[in-house]
Each structure stands twice: as structure tokens, then as C-alpha cells.
Amino acid sequence: xxxxTVDRLRQDLESEDWNDVYDKTNPKETYNYYYSKLFKLYEKxxxxxxxxxxxxxxxxxxxxxxxxxxxxxxxxxxxxxxxLKNPN
Numbered sequence: 001x002x003x004x005t006v007d008r009l010r011q012d013l014e015s016e017d018w019n020d021v022y023d024k025t026n027p028k029e030t031y032n033y034y035y036s037k038l039f040k041l042y043e044k045x046x047x048x049x050x051x052x053x054x055x056x057x058x059x060x061x062x063x064x065x066x067x068x069x070x071x072x073x074x075x076x077x078x079x080x081x082x083x084l085k086n087p088n
Contacts, residue, residue: 001046009045016041 016037024030 005046009041012041012045013038 018037021030021034021037024033
């Protein structure tokens with residue numbers, strides 16, 4: 001989400017015809033209709049983007065993470081998994 005996407009959402013909200021929301025008499029139905037219109041515009045302008053796990057890539061970018069630290073971390077994670085399987 002950034003300023004450009006928020007501005008597009010604002011423009012779409014302003015240009016949307018909301019009279020049909022005001023015409024409804026049942027509050028629950030009115031809310032559901034309003035929410036569906038709002039969510040549709042939100043999804044159009046600010047879609048949800050899934051990101052990938054970048055742990056290994058990030059380790060390569062940090063200069064102080066060397067092979068020894070990565071090996072120690074891997075050993076620690078293996079021991080932790082072993083502990084979870086057999087906690088005695």
C-alpha cells in the first residue's frame with residue numbers, strides 16, 4: 001500500500017454510487033451490501049500480495065553471516081526439532 005494506491009481507492013470511493021446503500025431498510029442487509037462494495041473497491045486498488053520467504057537470500061546479503069554461523073544455526077534447529085519430538 002502506498003500513496004498512489006490509496007489515492008486511487010479514494011477516487012473510486014468518491015465516484016461510486018452509494019444511493020442504493022441508502023435505499024435499503026434492513027440494517028444488516030445495508031451493512032453487508034456496503035461492506036461488499038467497499039471490499040470490492042479495496043481489493044481492486046490494494047490487492048493482497050503474497051511474499052516468499054527470503055531467509056536464505058537475506059543471509060547472503062549480511063556480510064557477518066558466514067558458513068560457520070549458518071552451520072551452527074542448522075545444528076541448533078535440528079537439535080530443537082529433536083527436543084520437540086522427544087522432550088526428555
